[in-house]
Amino acid sequence: MKKILVITLVLLLAAMTAGNVFAQSFPKRNITAVVVWGAGGGTDTCNRIIHAEMQKFLGVNVNVINKTGGVAGSVGMSYAFSRPHDGYTLCGLSESNVTAGVQGGWNNRFDVWETFIVGGSPDIISVTPNTPYKTLKDLIEAAKKSPGKITAAASGAGSIHHLNLLALEKGSGADFNFIPYKGSAPSQNAAMAGEVSVVVTSLAEQQQLLRGGKLRALGMLIPDSFDVEGLGTIPSSFDSYPGLSKYLPISQAIGFAVPADAPLEARAALQAAFRKAMATDKVKNWAEENYYLLSGATGAESKAIFNALESNFAWTLWDLGAATVKPSKLGIPKP
Amino acid sequence: MLIFERIGSFFGIVFGIAADPVNLAVLFGSVLLGILFGAMPGLTSTLGVALLTALTFGMDTALAMICLLAIYVGGTYGGSYSSILINIPGTAAAAATALDGYPLACKGEGGRAIGLTTTASAIGTVISMLFVVSISPIISSFALQFTSFEFFLLALFGILISGTLTSPDLVIKGWISGFLGLFLACVGRDLLQFYPRFTFGFMELESGIEVVPVLIGAFGIPQIIQVLKDRTKIAEAQKLQRIIPEIGTVIRNIPAIIRSALIGVGIGSVPGIGEDIAGWVSYGTAKNTSKHPETFGKGELKGVLASETANNACVGGAMIPLLNLGIPGSPPAAMLLGALMLHNVTPGPMITFEHPTFILEVAAILLLASCAMWITGMLLAKQVVKVLRIPAQLFMPIIGLLCIIGSYSLGLNIFNLYLMLPVGIICYFLIEMGYPIAPLVIGVILGPMADENLRRALMVSQGSFLPIFQRPVALILFIIIVWTVISQFEFYDRIKKKVVLFILRKRERSTAGSAETNNSGEKTTD
Numbered sequence: 012m013k014k015i016l017v018i019t020l021v022l023l024l025a026a027m028t029a030g031n032v033f034a035q036s037f038p039k040r041n042i043t044a045v046v047v048w049g050a051g052g053g054t055d056t057c058n059r060i061i062h063a064e065m066q067k068f069l070g071v072n073v074n075v076i077n078k079t080g081g082v083a084g085s086v087g088m089s090y091a092f093s094r095p096h097d098g099y100t101l102c103g104l105s106e107s108n109v110t111a112g113v114q115g116g117w118n119n120r121f122d123v124w125e126t127f128i129v130g131g132s133p134d135i136i137s138v139t140p141n142t143p144y145k146t147l148k149d150l151i152e153a154a155k156k157s158p159g160k161i162t163a164a165a166s167g168a169g170s171i172h173h174l175n176l177l178a179l180e181k182g183s184g185a186d187f188n189f190i191p192y193k194g195s196a197p198s199q200n201a202a203m204a205g206e207v208s209v210v211v212t213s214l215a216e217q218q219q220l221l222r223g224g225k226l227r228a229l230g231m232l233i234p235d236s237f238d239v240e241g242l243g244t245i246p247s248s249f250d251s252y253p254g255l256s257k258y259l260p261i262s263q264a265i266g267f268a269v270p271a272d273a274p275l276e277a278r279a280a281l282q283a284a285f286r287k288a289m290a291t292d293k294v295k296n297w298a299e300e301n302y303y304l305l306s307g308a309t310g311a312e313s314k315a316i317f318n319a320l321e322s323n324f325a326w327t328l329w330d331l332g333a334a335t336v337k338p339s340k341l342g343i344p345k346p
Numbered sequence: 347m348l349i350f351e352r353i354g355s356f357f358g359i360v361f362g363i364a365a366d367p368v369n370l371a372v373l374f375g376s377v378l379l380g381i382l383f384g385a386m387p388g389l390t391s392t393l394g395v396a397l398l399t400a401l402t403f404g405m406d407t408a409l410a411m412i413c414l415l416a417i418y419v420g421g422t423y424g425g426s427y428s429s430i431l432i433n434i435p436g437t438a439a440a441a442a443t444a445l446d447g448y449p450l451a452c453k454g455e456g457g458r459a460i461g462l463t464t465t466a467s468a469i470g471t472v473i474s475m476l477f478v479v480s481i482s483p484i485i486s487s488f489a490l491q492f493t494s495f496e497f498f499l500l501a502l503f504g505i506l507i508s509g510t511l512t513s514p515d516l517v518i519k520g521w522i523s524g525f526l527g528l529f530l531a532c533v534g535r536d537l538l539q540f541y542p543r544f545t546f547g548f549m550e551l552e553s554g555i556e557v558v559p560v561l562i563g564a565f566g567i568p569q570i571i572q573v574l575k576d577r578t579k580i581a582e583a584q585k586l587q588r589i590i591p592e593i594g595t596v597i598r599n600i601p602a603i604i605r606s607a608l609i610g611v612g613i614g615s616v617p618g619i620g621e622d623i624a625g626w627v628s629y630g631t632a633k634n635t636s637k638h639p640e641t642f643g644k645g646e647l648k649g650v651l652a653s654e655t656a657n658n659a660c661v662g663g664a665m666i667p668l669l670n671l672g673i674p675g676s677p678p679a680a681m682l683l684g685a686l687m688l689h690n691v692t693p694g695p696m697i698t699f700e701h702p703t704f705i706l707e708v709a710a711i712l713l714l715a716s717c718a719m720w721i722t723g724m725l726l727a728k729q730v731v732k733v734l735r736i737p738a739q740l741f742m743p744i745i746g747l748l749c750i751i752g753s754y755s756l757g758l759n760i761f762n763l764y765l766m767l768p769v770g771i772i773c774y775f776l777i778e779m780g781y782p783i784a785p786l787v788i789g790v791i792l793g794p795m796a797d798e799n800l801r802r803a804l805m806v807s808q809g810s811f812l813p814i815f816q817r818p819v820a821l822i823l824f825i826i827i828v829w830t831v832i833s834q835f836e837f838y839d840r841i842k843k844k845v846v847l848f849i850l851r852k853r854e855r856s857t858a859g860s861a862e863t864n865n866s867g868e869k870t871t872d
Contacts, residue, residue, distance in 0.1 A: 223695025
């Protein structure tokens with residue numbers, strides 16, 4: 012009798028402690044966010060802002076590190092995915108990463124991640140100021156005359172900026188010599204230094220250089236024009252090339268992700284902190300000052316967005332002849 | 347007038363910062379933390395700045411900048427401690443310091459070396475600060491001269507020069523070691539087309555060989571084996587001598603210190619590369635311009651001064667493109683960029699309009715950080731030398747443990763240990779065979795830069811090497827590289843002697859000839 016009592020007591024105690032641990036199980040230690048693009052780029056800044064707010068609600072630090080390289084950021088993504096799926100390793104990523112699979116750098120579909128979308132900034136095409144191209148028309152006509160001669164920079168092959176460039180080529184009939192860089196910041200640096208003539212990055216990443224006269228804006232790669240303080244209105248490239256509407260816009264979805272098979276609790280805690288962080292003035296003001304449009308999508312909503320992006324990106328790349336693995340091989344449906 | 351106004355507001359800011367005790371406490375605390383980070387193998391100033399970036403988010407921008415710049419300055423300086431005292435560089439930036447610093451420590455002059463490097467590092471930081479305030483726009487335009495070809499040549503030069511400088515007998519051994527490092531850097535997915543190279547199907551190798559475990563393995567493990575095997579003391583503890591300013595020695599070396607600082611600022615301002623190359627190039631320049639190059643590597647104070655001044659001057663250099671163009675000049679500066687973005691300061695050409703005093707504030711913080719570093723360093727120097735009194739049988743296992751922790755702490759990845767140990771053992775045998783190790787590590791650090799930029803440059807030029815000869819900076823780098831290689835061969839000496847003889851003879855003949863004509867002239871007038 013005594014024995015049974017002792018055993019029940021011990022079991023009860025064990026259950027209670029286990030229950031206790033379970034109740035406050037996430038997060039117990041600091042979280043690492045692995046950003047797959049370079050420091051100072053759009054994805055990096057966005058992650059640093061949101062995680063700095065989120066850590067206030069999570070009660071632990073979120074350390075942001077950068078792990079760049081590969082096609083469509085697959086080095087960092089593979090690294091983050093190889094860590095335990097416990098919610099303590101996040102992957103700071105953007106829409107550009109959905110092409111890693113069809114480019115041969117990633118063997119999964121993108122829905123192995125549960126995504127959190129902060130937002131994005133529209134893409135813009137610019138040139139080195141001392142080039143003769145004053146308008147988009149000048150540039151496109153010159154590129155048509157000498158195909159493959161004018162150099163154009165964008166971050167890694169298969170990135171959104173590369174896709175925007177490809178779509179621009181497809182829609183306008185121009186042909187550039189594409190040069191990949193490790194991120195938006197180095198590609199803009201190359202355009203400033205005159206190593207390349209053309210650069211495609213987002214407005215948020217470029218606005219300082221545009222306003223400082225280090226680069227010249229030719230056109231927004233969205234259907235609408237955009238007003239930039241101190242620069243005036245940047246026209247939409249659709250005005251001169253209406254055919255672009257067939258291929259553009261391809262919009263950014265910057266945020267972070269956690270493996271979809273991470274414990275439910277961890278994902279729920281992250282979602283709650285993410286929602287609170289998105290509502291803070293700090294994030295809102297930052298978005299406005301930096302030419303970002305906020306999204307805040309999580310769970311099923313962001314999954315749908317990313318699924319659409321994935322099939323769109325993958326099949327566009329395949330149609331453009333820039334993919335190495337057929338999307339259907341990975342089970343990605345046509346858009 | 348404008349300059350005086352600028353100087354006035356600069357000192358206004360300096361005193362404004364120094365007047366607040368909280369600022370001072372943060373300043374000294376961060377410098378000390380930086381020195382600890384720098385001195386521990388495996389913890390680098392990049393990591394220090396990265397870890398503090400998140401912590402400083404709650405502070406206001408000025409205080410955060412004090413914290414981050416101070417840890418950056420302290421971390422760059424702290425690497426010299428372990429280089430000099432135990433021959434294991436705390437950071438890659440201090441690898442060149444070990445060449446002469448450790449022999450000095452073996453002679454019992456470790457304390458003296460640390461005292462002098464402290465002063466030199468502080469002077470280096472202050473000189474670089476002057477550049478930040480005065481002519482940073484000009485230097486930024488210099489930074490824009492660097493395109494892919496230049497980056498490739500610079501990386502190649504860094505590897506070659508460290509190979510040239512460190513070889514105990516044959517220079518070719520240094521180059522072989524450097525190219526082994528380059529080969530290691532090729533492991534992993536390539537950076538442009540994502541093709542797996544030498545990964546043999548291992549997931550862990552996909553993202554390439556990490557630098558920190560290689561650094562720790564290559565420098566730490568051979569040293570531990572060596573000391574324990576020979577049952578020697580690590581170094582002479584300390585002869586009785588003062589550490590506090592040998593003002594005479596510093597003043598005598600002022601030209602060398604200024605030259606090293608200029609090299610540091612120049613290299614720091616080139617985007618993406620930083621303290622490690624600066625140390626080597628400066629050390630190489632010091633050795634090549636010295637009247638007694640044979641004393642280098644055997645405990646030459648000038649060698650220690652050269653590399654330590656340059657790597658600290660790099661800090662200010664790296665800030666120049668960061669502040670003026672938004673391009674980080676070194677890996678820790680890249681972390682700083684992130685921190686600035688967090689505080690809603692976007693560095694770039696517009697920064698002087700949006701935050702008019704920001705550049706001056708950064709310069710003021712650099713000045714204060716170098717003062718704090720000097721004071722802390724002077725107080726620490728005498729104490730840290732005492733670690734050498736610990737018996738090697740006790741001390742070396744502790745260092746071994748630190749090596750393991752340092753490798754593992756990077757991303758908490760156990761694979762790093764599997765990498766560190768074999769690298770260390772291979773390096774031990776390489777050292778036994780007379781191969782220097784530093785070029786191997788530099789090869790691993792600069793390899794990705796060389797590889798990626800060469801191939802990108804060829805993509806831009808569509809397969810042509812011609813731009814090397816058309817771009818001024820590239821051409822200069824190319825000539826320096828060719829000269830570095832050729833000057834090591836015997837035939838170069840022979841040709842040089844012949845050319846010198848030829849010129850001398852010609853001159854003799856012409857002077858003799860002119861003398862004769864003069865004579866004959868005189869005769870005719872006679």
